[in-house]
Amino acid sequence: MEDRWNQASTRCLESALDECVYGSRLIGSDPDLVLHGGGNTSIKTPFTDVTGDSFDALFVKGSGWDLATIERRGFAPLNLSRLRDLLALDSLSDTDMMRELKASSFDPDAPAPSVESLLHAYIPHQAVQHSHADAIVSITNVVDGETCVREVFGDSVVVIPYVMPGFDLAKAVAVRWPDEAHDHTVGMVLLNHGLFTFGETTAEAYARHHQLISKAERWLDEHAPLPAPTSAALPKVDRLVLSDLRRRISESANRPMVLCRHSDPVSTRFVQRIDLESIATRGPLTPDHVIRTRRVPMVGRDVESYGRAYAEYFDKHEHRGRTGLTMLDAAPRIVVDVDLGVLTAGRTVGEADIAFDIYEHTMPALERAEDHLGGYVALEPEHIFDVEYWDLEQAKLHLAGPPPALAGNIAIVTGAASGIGRACAAELLARGCAVGGIDKDGSVETAFDNPAWLGLTVDVTDPTAQTAALDEVVERFGGLDIVIIAAGIFGVGAAISQLDPTDFRAVQAVNLDSVLSLLHATHPLLARSPTGGRVSIIGSKNVAAPGRGAVAYSASKAALVQVARIAALEWADDGIRVNTVHPDAVFDTGLWNDQLLAERAHLHGLTVDEYRIRNLLKTEITSADVARLAVELCTDTFAKTTGAQIPIDGGNDRVV
Ligand code: ZN
Numbered sequence: 035m036e037d038r039w040n041q042a043s044t045r046c047l048e049s050a051l052d053e054c055v056y057g058s059r060l061i062g063s064d065p066d067l068v069l070h071g072g073g074n075t076s077i078k079t080p081f082t083d084v085t086g087d088s089f090d091a092l093f094v095k096g097s098g099w100d101l102a103t104i105e106r107r108g109f110a111p112l113n114l115s116r117l118r119d120l121l122a123l124d125s126l127s128d129t130d131m132m133r134e135l136k137a138s139s140f141d142p143d144a145p146a147p148s149v150e151s152l153l154h155a156y157i158p159h160q161a162v163q164h165s166h167a168d169a170i171v172s173i174t175n176v177v178d179g180e181t182c183v184r185e186v187f188g189d190s191v192v193v194i195p196y197v198m199p200g201f202d203l204a205k206a207v208a209v210r211w212p213d214e215a216h217d218h219t220v221g222m223v224l225l226n227h228g229l230f231t232f233g234e235t236t237a238e239a240y241a242r243h244h245q246l247i248s249k250a251e252r253w254l255d256e257h258a259p260l261p262a263p264t265s266a267a268l269p270k271v272d273r274l275v276l277s278d279l280r281r282r283i284s285e286s287a288n289r290p291m292v293l294c295r296h297s298d299p300v301s302t303r304f305v306q307r308i309d310l311e312s313i314a315t316r317g318p319l320t321p322d323h324v325i326r327t328r329r330v331p332m333v334g335r336d337v338e339s340y341g342r343a344y345a346e347y348f349d350k351h352e353h354r355g356r357t358g359l360t361m362l363d364a365a366p367r368i369v370v371d372v373d374l375g376v377l378t379a380g381r382t383v384g385e386a387d388i389a390f391d392i393y394e395h396t397m398p399a400l401e402r403a404e405d406h407l408g409g410y411v412a413l414e415p416e417h418i419f420d421v422e423y424w425d426l427e428q429a430k431l432h433l434a435g436p437p438p439a440l441a442g443n444i445a446i447v448t449g450a451a452s453g454i455g456r457a458c459a460a461e462l463l464a465r466g467c468a469v470g471g472i473d474k475d476g477s478v479e480t481a482f483d484n485p486a487w488l489g490l491t492v493d494v495t496d497p498t499a500q501t502a503a504l505d506e507v508v509e510r511f512g513g514l515d516i517v518i519i520a521a522g523i524f525g526v527g528a529a530i531s532q533l534d535p536t537d538f539r540a541v542q543a544v545n546l547d548s549v550l551s552l553l554h555a556t557h558p559l560l561a562r563s564p565t566g567g568r569v570s571i572i573g574s575k576n577v578a579a580p581g582r583g584a585v586a587y588s589a590s591k592a593a594l595v596q597v598a599r600i601a602a603l604e605w606a607d608d609g610i611r612v613n614t615v616h617p618d619a620v621f622d623t624g625l626w627n628d629q630l631l632a633e634r635a636h637l638h639g640l641t642v643d644e645y646r647i648r649n650l651l652k653t654e655i656t657s658a659d660v661a662r663l664a665v666e667l668c669t670d671t672f673a674k675t676t677g678a679q680i681p682i683d684g685g686n687d688r689v690v
Contacts (some may be wrong), residue, residue: 035066035169035246039240050079050160050235051093055106057163057236061243062101067165069395070388071100072322073228076154076162077236081140089140092113092155096145110135110144110151117155121208126201127356128425153205156211159220159232161239165566166228169250171319172258172399174225183223186253187246189214192222194375196323196413198420199227214428221246226413227320258406264303268375271295274510276374277562280512282337282378284564287365289378291564292468293512295387296394304397313400314370317412321393321421331368331393331417340366351419357601359423368393381437383468383486383511438466439669443565443666444511446470446504448494448552449521451478452574453623456517457661463487465550465665467516468490470507472500494521494548501555510576516668519549519571520592523584524625527633538586543588546597552600562612567610568668572660573597575681579688583637595679602677611676613667617660618683622647650685 038060047053054077061067061075075094081091091111099108116138120126126134128149135147148154154162173182180193192214197203207222220242222230229241273312280293307313315330329347334341341364348361367389369377376393380386403410412418445462449455450471459471463484471478472492479489488510490503507514525541526534553569560567573591580588595614602612621631635645646654661681666672681689 035245035601037244050077050395051106053236055104057106057240058101061163061165067167067389073101073165074150078160078648083246092117094154094513095148097148098145110147111140112138112147117152121152121156123240131201149363152201153207156204156208157232160234161236162279163239164230166320167247168395168399169247169254170223170229172254172402175319175411176403177411179225186250190218190220192219194224196226227627240540254402258402261401263299266302267374268297268302271374274503274558276508277513277559277665279335281342281562281564283365286337286341287363290378290668292442293377293379294384295375295509296379296523297375300397304325305372305375306371313404319396319399321418321464324418324422326389327392328367331370332366333370351416354420355423381442382466387485441466443467443515444513446507446518447518448472451475451481454660457519457657458520458664461661461665468511472503495543496561497551500552504555513562514556515563515565515567517556517569518664522660530585541586542590544595549594550597561608569612570664570667571614573614575614575616575683575686577616579686599677606676614679615663617655618686620655620657622657649683653684655682655684
């Protein structure tokens with residue numbers, strides 16, 4: 035573990051709470067210590083109220099805050115003497131504990147306190163830091179975890195057998211602590227859970243975290259080295275195989291899911307182990323991973339069997355719930371397969387990426403334990419179930435609110451670097467869709483800073499490059515549900531009598547031929563969409579109301595409409611909807627420049643300003659307006675519409 039405490043940056047901190055915030059962020063931003071909201075910290079320091087009275091208080095991490103980014107207001111100031119009174123009780127339900135913790139807060143605006151608050155209150159040191167460090171769970175999740183911990187740390191730590199976080203864990207610590215703690219105690223290891231360290235200051239607690247974890251890491255490197263990195267590569271997988279699997283997982287989840295493939299060296303080595311099925315199906319490193327990863331991954335591709343096993347697991351443990359439980363969906367979140375590698379599923383790319391972050395840290399720990407420490411041992415399924423169906427854990431998932439309308443959907447947008455294409459990509463991302471954006475302009479690759487964005491530099495007129503891009507999108511997201519065709523060029527404006535046939539062909543190549551080849555290549559993917567494939571084509575007002583000097587553009591768009599109509603006819607049996615929007619005069623696109631605008635305005639005998647709003651509603655159409663309509667056509671609002679052409683032109687008397 036890297037010691038990231040910087041004396042210079044803590045010198046100017048004004049209070050113990052500020053130092054706790056600083057130390058919390060160090061713990062929270064180290065993925066070897068905690069992942070995605072795990073871990074918690076506290077500081078015992080007086081709380082001064084509005085009258086100037088001072089009280090002994092525990093400032094403890096609030097739930098919903100991530101240690102990596104926590105601020106002062108992320109800590110709840112709790113009345114310490116009240117917490118000690120609560121600890122004297124014989125029992126306290128989760129619901130009552132959470133209500134009492136909230137009632138102990140000196141600040142009604144503070145966040146709900148961590149479920150581990152009573153444990154923090156019990157520990158007789160000012161500063162407390164708690165993580166789920168890889169190195170700690172690597173030595174606890176073995177045949178005799180306590181012996182292994184003792185071998186590494188001797189008696190410098192208190193060791194607590196697994197108890198679910200909450201009142202019972204705080205009581206278990208209170209029972210064991212007096213017998214095990216002494217002057218040289220610097221930490222506490224919770225088996226199958228993680229590490230607590232403490233001290234008179236956060237600096238001391240952090241230094242002890244660093245000391246213990248570094249010691250465990252050195253011990254592991256010596257006694258349980260990782261296998262050598264593999265040089266083997268996973269085979270290339272047909273995109274239809276991935277998209278079939280993604281469809282079946284989505285059906286099992288009863289909602290569209292993204293499925294991200296990982297073929298990095300660690301994943302590759304792991305899936306090629308001959309004992310894969312055995313070690314992958316024993317359970318997670320710590321129970322709180324279960325809400326992200328499920329208890330076990332799916333080994334292989336039999337989604338139906340996995341779902342049946344999940345239902346059996348639920349039936350077997352359902353009685354443990356204090357109230358009636360509803361089974362979560364039975365779809366896997368992690369898939370391990372000898373050829374496919376590690377795949378992670380989620381309602382959003384963010385969820386799938388979190389599942390992989392956790393599994394990336396899980397695989398080496400499983401291998402070390404299995405190969406060198408007598409075998410990997412996880413908690414019994416009932417303990418995992420308790421956490422999976424614990425209201426307090428499920429609440430963490432619900433904090434984010436319901437997923438947006440197109441969550442789990444996967445789209446491709448052509449011409450995504452600028453104009454209408456870029457606006458469509460932005461609209462899809464805003465609605466929760468994963469988007470592969472293609473454009474010949476390389477700026478497409480960094481057009482959006484979003485894990486759900488994959489920008490690819492592709493010339494759409496190159497069918498080989500198009501299909502390679504499809505492969506990449508399916509590798510990253512698992513399939514395809516939506517295609518938005520926005521790439522287009524205007525070409526050279528010329529009267530037919532003046533037109534160079536080469537210029538005419540060049541426009542057809544981009545606006546028409548490339549669409550035909552892309553639709554041809556995407557059809558089998560769209561036919562496998564769990565929600566029904568959808569295509570939105572950006573046409574043009576010119577189809578219904580062509581203009582002089584624009585034959586190449588107008589002819590290409592008119593032909594494109596016929597392509598769309600015939601696709602709607604041919605693909606209806608596959609549940610694929612194909613619709614066209616006809617924008618007019620969208621000037622914030624790469625198609626237009628000042629010179630072209632001036633020329634077209636002049637041709638119509640108008641000023642540029644008049645030309646911009648020459649429609650019935652006297653309104654200017656923007657790329658964002660067109661994108662909203664093109665994307666809306668891909669939602670359930672238009673679930674029963676295909677083969678339609680919808681103008682978005684402010685009303686045009688030649689079209690109306
Ligand atoms: Zn914990």
